[in-house]
Amino acid sequence: MKSFKSKYKFNSETLQYEKIKFSFKKFFLKIFQRSLVSLSFGAILMILYIIIYESPEEKLLRAEIKFLQENLSKINQRLEKDDSLLNIIADNDNYIYRTTFELDSISSNIRNAGIGGSNRYKIYEGYNNTDLIKDVAKKLDKLELKLKIQDESYKTLLSEIKKRGKVFNSLPVLQPIHVNELTRIGSFYGYRPHPILGVIQMHHGLDMVAPTGTPVYASGDGVVETVEKISTGYGNNILINHGVDGLSSRYAHLSSINVKKGQKVKRGELIGEVGSTGLSTAPHLHYEILINNSSINPLRYMIAPSPSEYEQIINETKYSGKSFD
Numbered sequence: 468m469k470s471f472k473s474k475y476k477f478n479s480e481t482l483q484y485e486k487i488k489f490s491f492k493k494f495f496l497k498i499f500q501r502s503l504v505s506l507s508f509g510a511i512l513m514i515l516y517i518i519i520y521e522s523p524e525e526k527l528l529r530a531e532i533k534f535l536q537e538n539l540s541k542i543n544q545r546l547e548k549d550d551s552l553l554n555i556i557a558d559n560d561n562y563i564y565r566t567t568f569e570l571d572s573i574s575s576n577i578r579n580a581g582i583g584g585s586n587r588y589k590i591y592e593g594y595n596n597t598d599l600i601k602d603v604a605k606k607l608d609k610l611e612l613k614l615k616i617q618d619e620s621y622k623t624l625l626s627e628i629k630k631r632g633k634v635f636n637s638l639p640v641l642q643p644i645h646v647n648e649l650t651r652i653g654s655f656y657g658y659r660p661h662p663i664l665g666v667i668q669m670h671h672g673l674d675m676v677a678p679t680g681t682p683v684y685a686s687g688d689g690v691v692e693t694v695e696k697i698s699t700g701y702g703n704n705i706l707i708n709h710g711v712d713g714l715s716s717r718y719a720h721l722s723s724i725n726v727k728k729g730q731k732v733k734r735g736e737l738i739g740e741v742g743s744t745g746l747s748t749a750p751h752l753h754y755e756i757l758i759n760n761s762s763i764n765p766l767r768y769m770i771a772p773s774p775s776e777y778e779q780i781i782n783e784t785k786y787s788g789k790s791f792d
């Protein structure tokens with residue numbers, strides 16, 4: 468061992484080299500001093516390393532925070548775009564759909580109302596990204612409210628459409644005899660000499676000439692109000708109440724009747740067959756439209772669709788059945 472070899476020191480007084488005596492105390496003191504220096508140096512290096520370089524966990528966390536921040540910002544931007552899109556939908560709703568159905572528009576104050584409660588966003592406070600996450604939360608709340616209002620508006624529109632559809636379907640507009648089966652119009656609405664009685668009389672309906680047994684269809688949705696099977700006047704006849712604007716329709720001189728009093732019928736549904744019962748000289752359908760029990764000219768309402776359209780209307784009632792209401 469090097470340290471146990473004899474060491475010499477030059478003595479300037481004696482001008483001789485003198486052997487240095489080995490001392491354990493000095494030896495250990497030296498080791499201790501050197502260790503202390505090494506340890507201190509190591510500690511300083513470690514502190515520098517921690518300051519300059521991060522631990523792997525810290526690095527990972529920092530990367531994750533950055534990732535979350537970036538994506539939250541992107542989500543924030545997308546929410547802004549969604550908000551603009553909802554504004555366009557709201558405008559269409561107000562100025563196209565609601566206007567069409569004569570409904571009041573929903574003001575932007577209501578559509579853009581904030582959500583109350585000042586403590587609502589307090590949970591996000593005290594962090595570096597407080598502002599960002601608060602902004603996202605506020606935008607989401609606003610979107611949810613707008614969607615809720617839009618949903619309500621569409622529900623109102625839908626019920627309005629259904630209501631109007633019902634009204635439209637109830638109007639007695641369909642010519643009650645298929646366009647292909649109508650021979651001719653025998654007599655129009657108005658004053659005319661009565662074919663049997665010979666005197667000038669008011670004719671309250673439209674006489675549609677067709678062979679006995681020709682199907683007679685309901686001109687609009689409604690409920691069968693009366694079914695009469697008599698040999699005078701109208702003969703076998705049906706009165707359908709359409710439930711809108713006091714409208715009803717009468718089908719007279721039938722040879723047979725397919726419906727019962729109180730039955731719901733659809734436009735285009737078979738209700739009876741042409742005949743010549745009651746005060747009649749030849750097979751025909753006497754067809755009336757009444758408003759609050761007063762007859763009007765049926766031609767004011769009646770529409771004669773094309774044969775194929777007529778087929779379609781009849782078939783729809785056949786397949787839809789009576790469970791539609």
Ligand SMILES: [Zn+2]
Pocket residue numbers: 654670672673674752753754
């Ligand atoms: Zn008539």
